[in-house]
Amino acid sequence: MDQVNILIIEDDAKIASLLKSHIQKYGYAASAVEDFARVMDAFREVQPHLVLIDVNLPMFDGFYWCRQIRTVSTCPILFISARESEMDQVMALENGADDYITKPFHYDVVVAKIRSHLRRAYGSYSAKSEERTVEASGLVLYPERFMLTYGGQSVELTQKESVLAEALMKKADRVVSRGRLLDLMWEDRHFIDDNTLNVYITRIRKKLKELGFDDPLETVRGAGYILRLEGKD
Structure with a gap:
């Protein structure tokens, strides 16, 4: 760029x-x-x-x-x-x-x-020779295009939604702590209201629903969030 x-x-x-x-x-x-x-x-x-x-x-x-x-x-x-x-x-x-x-x-x-x-x-503002993707049980994220796809359908994400989706997909079926998500999404997390992450979690839930998922994002009280994709082809 x-x-x-x-x-x-x-x-x-x-x-x-x-x-x-x-x-x-x-x-x-x-x-x-x-x-x-x-x-x-x-x-x-x-x-x-x-x-x-x-x-x-x-x-x-x-x-x-x-x-x-x-x-x-x-x-x-x-x-x-x-x-x-x-x-x-x-x-x-x-x-x-x-x-x-x-x-x-x-x-x-x-x-x-x-x-x-x-x-x-x-990123480094330079074009990538090969597009990076993140995949979990058929759910595919294109971080450089802010796009999430599944079963032939796709939804667009904002930059922060993409960061959140990537973190959850990389540890699919495992808990990702709120602290870890805050660190990834905001460098100055101590200025971020706790409700802000909740807003993004809600937005990701809506995007997953648009792709046909039945609320796979689970809140684990006191721990964080887990993206359950077991059984998805």
Whole structure:
């Protein structure tokens, strides 16, 4: 990947400008949306590798635009908002976001999170000669495409859903601890609310159901989660 593009969807012009300038210092290309009636047009034009988005926006809120982006892309989406409630953070995740940063924030922290999500989403930013797959009892994950397939059907995942699915599939029919999942999904796990992982577990359950599984993801109280695929061909 020669150039990493980041799209900023923030209606506070001063914050958008400061974010853009700070991000560019680290060698990334940054663009800020100016016409909030044409957010998706800006997204298609920029083709960003990562999106920073506020909750409170003109016309439609950030949750709405997050859902629209998710219909065409699995790129990391990071919310930046002054709204600090747990419900806002849960709604962001349920609408497809990968992270939530509350205002006021340190710009270096935002950049650190950007770099972390880019590493997890795109690795070394270089094309792989052979696509990596993870397989368990016929369930196949394509981590580089954020796609999960089974029996000729497929579902798209977000970047973090892909990380979660991979961890569970690699230890299929064995317990994976909550601590292990938190470590894999977030480098700064001490800032993550315990309910955040629950949201992702619920989302993975829904994706597995779409593939025809009858709730194979079991919660083991006090231990973690186990993906039971025994008997699946």
